[in-house]
Amino acid sequence: MNNPVHTAAQDRAARGAFGGASWNSRNTGRLLIWIAGIAVVMNGVFPLVWMLLTSLKPEGELSRLPITYFPDAVTLSNYATVLGLNPNDPSPKPFWRWFGNSALISLVSAGLCVWISSQVAYVIARMNIRGRGVILAVIAGISMFPLITLIVPLFQTMRALGLLNTHLALIIPYTVLSLPVCTLMMVGFFQQIPRDLENAAMVDGCTRAQALWKVVFPLSAPGVFTAAILAFVNAWEEFLLALTLIQREDMRTLAVGITLYQGEFAFPWALISAALVLAMVPVAVVVVMFQDRVVSGLTAGGVKG
Template identity: 60%
Template structure:
């Protein structure tokens, strides 16, 4: 007789856990959106008003006029897209070598890849800065594309390794019998079959480059080369914090990520779950 009660309790706990995850994930974004539609006077009013009494779209106009937000958006898109593309190409080659070739000390290689992703970014800042300075790459897109690619490679490689290992070797052998080279079999057979993993790795690399602040602030100090995270930090003054305008700029920064996730949601979720099962 107690079994239904136990089932109900387990279901209630799962629902509560799911609600906590949803609220934790969506509430900050919803609050930023609501803040971007309020006046500063309403924002500091007590008691707090959750919904804006009057929609103020001028905050978005001000976000684009107070700072060159479109320029920052374009810089972030270029850096994120190029670094993601390069990361996927290099990670696919590395993952294929680990998954298919008879490498000596393969497990050691995987361990080194995991270990390389554990260094805090702040410890790498000075070496990266000095390298870019000696190469005369400061205040260029390359100054950010190269380190972002390197930082994304470990996770992209690990994701792709688990997918490549699940693809039967017979498919590649058949392609090579038909005249494909090994590289041709990789790009024409393995990568298309591992599409969920490729999309997952791509999203992770893109978000990493899109959100990064420390390197963008240090390597590209030129006003024309600033990315969104750095540009948004400039809206506040020494004694002023225009939170509605800052929130409007944050909404603009969130939109590309939201659109990307919405378009490829099924592939990303499938890639994460399949990758977890296969890994």
């Protein structure tokens, strides 16, 4: 026959060691969440760290076996070559030209996207439009089209307009492709702003357009910043359209220009890694500067819709 005193002591010891009966539900769930979070972070961070370490290695060290994870001799020669500061480079690439092209195209397309999507979102959120749910569904469906299906019609359109090998050949499609996501995001924000604020502004003499830009737009700053950053990042990182619609080397964007470092018989991993690290700097700076607004935008924008 079991000793009740001994059994109770054992139960108390078990609860003290394993957190009691709640371990199997709450603690196990927390442990799984932590494991999943660490796996996601490692999956995203490890390639970036590996790329950074590769960019600091001499070219000969990359072919050494066994593989070394950290550079034996840190060198900045790869960055000097990418930036055009290496006098021994026989064929320097116009990195800064590509960088400027990407910056111009990304900034202009992001600005146009925010300007257009804000007005479309305001009409959808504020006006009594019949079939608004259908319109939102169509906008969401358009955003799901794979880009590869649009390559041929976009190429033919730009060729007919005489825009191939120009910045407009990328600014126009980048703006249009980012419009659905930005519009849906801003609709959620505009719906959270009380109509009384706009009515009060219009009573004071503002038109509806002035109420949008002077009242609704500033109050939706987190959503506006989030939409602008998403449009900027999408344009900065896009590769397929930039490769297809622009063939002149001096007009290429940075995403395509980096691929030109590859030779016919060589693949300079260290050089390409250095160029990729430099290409990530603008995106990282933008995200760090506006991370608070981006986080609040992504969370608050999904409350209504």
